[in-house]
Amino acid sequence: MSTAEPPTDLMERIVALAKRRGFIFPSSEIYGGLNGFFDYGPLGVELKKNIRDCWWNDMVRRRDDIVGLESSIIMHPKVWEASGHVAGFTDPLVDCKASKQRYRADQLFFAAVVVDGDNDPQIVANLVSKGALTQTLAEAWRSQNMPIYGFVSALESERTKDELQDKADQFKRKWSIKGMLRPVKASDMTEAKPEEIPLIPSPATGEPGSLTPPRAFNMMFETYVGALRDDSAKSYLRPETAQGMFVDFKNVVDTGRVKLPFGIAQIGKSFRNEITPRNFIFRSREFEQMEMEYFIHEDADWDKCHKEWIEWCRQWLLSIGLPESHLSLYAHPKEKLAFYSKGTVDIMFKYPFGVQELWGIAARGNYDLSQHAKASGKPMEIFDEATKKKFVPHVIEPAVGVDRILLAVLCAGYAEDEAPDEKGKLEKRTVLRLSPRLAPVKVAVFPLIKNKEALTKRAEELYLKLKRKYAAFYDEAGNIGKRYRRQDEIGTPWCVTIDFETVEKDGTFTLRDRDTMQQRRIHEAELFALLEEKVY
Numbered sequence: 001m002s003t004a005e006p007p008t009d010l011m012e013r014i015v016a017l018a019k020r021r022g023f024i025f026p027s028s029e030i031y032g033g034l035n036g037f038f039d040y041g042p043l044g045v046e047l048k049k050n051i052r053d054c055w056w057n058d059m060v061r062r063r064d065d066i067v068g069l070e071s072s073i074i075m076h077p078k079v080w081e082a083s084g085h086v087a088g089f090t091d092p093l094v095d096c097k098a099s100k101q102r103y104r105a106d107q108l109f110f111a112a113v114v115v116d117g118d119n120d121p122q123i124v125a126n127l128v129s130k131g132a133l134t135q136t137l138a139e140a141w142r143s144q145n146m147p148i149y150g151f152v153s154a155l156e157s158e159r160t161k162d163e164l165q166d167k168a169d170q171f172k173r174k175w176s177i178k179g180m181l182r183p184v185k186a187s188d189m190t191e192a193k194p195e196e197i198p199l200i201p202s203p204a205t206g207e208p209g210s211l212t213p214p215r216a217f218n219m220m221f222e223t224y225v226g227a228l229r230d231d232s233a234k235s236y237l238r239p240e241t242a243q244g245m246f247v248d249f250k251n252v253v254d255t256g257r258v259k260l261p262f263g264i265a266q267i268g269k270s271f272r273n274e275i276t277p278r279n280f281i282f283r284s285r286e287f288e289q290m291e292m293e294y295f296i297h298e299d300a301d302w303d304k305c306h307k308e309w310i311e312w313c314r315q316w317l318l319s320i321g322l323p324e325s326h327l328s329l330y331a332h333p334k335e336k337l338a339f340y341s342k343g344t345v346d347i348m349f350k351y352p353f354g355v356q357e358l359w360g361i362a363a364r365g366n367y368d369l370s371q372h373a374k375a376s377g378k379p380m381e382i383f384d385e386a387t388k389k390k391f392v393p394h395v396i397e398p399a400v401g402v403d404r405i406l407l408a409v410l411c412a413g414y415a416e417d418e419a420p421d422e423k424g425k426l427e428k429r430t431v432l433r434l435s436p437r438l439a440p441v442k443v444a445v446f447p448l449i450k451n452k453e454a455l456t457k458r459a460e461e462l463y464l465k466l467k468r469k470y471a472a473f474y475d476e477a478g479n480i481g482k483r484y485r486r487q488d489e490i491g492t493p494w495c496v497t498i499d500f501e502t503v504e505k506d507g508t509f510t511l512r513d514r515d516t517m518q519q520r521r522i523h524e525a526e527l528f529a530l531l532e533e534k535v536y
């Protein structure tokens, strides 16, 4: 942005641009949309494909130790039993009975309103009569020197704590409670005690009494395979692509000429019935994953390998243009890891709505392969020539969402600055500073004016030649300034203009750079050399 601080409505501006320029539309929009589903428009599919292609080229084609796979989306239901998804792929769900809204319990926060001072029995009686407090709890808390008057709640956001503090202050004023309000201590609904739940206000209504205790909600979409609609035909849309790599592990080993350490990579759709899809495409119900299972010897230094993968993934994100300042690492605390997990580190990205997980890199031991060996009865071992022993390989799993990368790229690339118009007057411009590797259009070709055949002929000729290798765009409508603005807004790194000098003199044309807005004259060969260097 031209200003030091990004605008508070940055996310709205990005969503508006994505819609206006055909990157992303709400799914089934003419029917009112479907929450958690999105469509990628003409420029969106190009951007998404470029992300996938960069990942695939760098991850699979340019490495000798990784092979690809495309497994089916619907797999045998036993896959999901063995992997633990049927029993445990759940999120804690809280219902509001009054509004029919649903919340993820770990995203719904509450805090007690604690006010030091004399406890006015009249106020307590009032609160009890309105359901905001119970006499028993009020007395119990007071005796523990915790003069609690009720609870406030807020949904997870960058401002959760401030919002709870503001609401506690409003609560105190509303009920004319005298004394000093203590700073709030936020907890999420998974930590609420049963006797507290009826007193916590629903974020939808602001009133207590309608929230249910959290219950486990399985996020897998169910479907039926074949004509019968009974339990024997029940299966699932995959919630991750990873299981395909474990289930096909032996097939790849037996046919792929692979030797440890090696990886199997897959890109594909995954589906999760998220309780609260939100933040545009950040958390949706249908999304795309790029996952890798990197198999290592059971005695290998997993920690070293894990660290190498974290750094590799971080470097890859930098290579597609994400700024280092927006990336950070988050190591999951040991006590929150699954029993088999050796460690998980997330690469976090600073989105306009907060710092959030972009890429998870997990060291999963040999849990997954062992589970499938147990459940299917098919061995998943590898023979070690050196020790003459069989063992089940361990795995490092870097897993990232294409849509989350795309959103990060849009957020980091979006900028507003000023550019001179035809008469040199500065006007506002919106620009997407996308890496040339990702930009949906790499180069736009303009004839200076459209009614001079010599210019349009040469421009079209260059455009057709470019198009054989690169995504190019031809535009002759409107003044040059407007044509530049249109390309800036969709992230086209370069525009070339064919003018009279091109056709009458030395064949050179102007190359205009999106970010510096500087122009220089170049020959066709230089343009191709530039594209060859930057677009790979």
Ligand code: GAP
Residues within 6 Å of the ligand: 239, 240, 241, 242, 272, 274, 281, 282, 283, 284, 285, 287, 288, 289, 291, 357, 358, 359, 360, 397, 399, 400, 401, 402, 403, 404
């Ligand atoms: N196999 C491991 C696995 O699936 P995960 O952390 O649940 O791990 C991996 O998902 C990545 O997939 C996340 O880091 C994120 O980038 C992406 N992802 C997960 N759920 C998503 C959702 N509902 N919408 C968009 N992307 C999602």
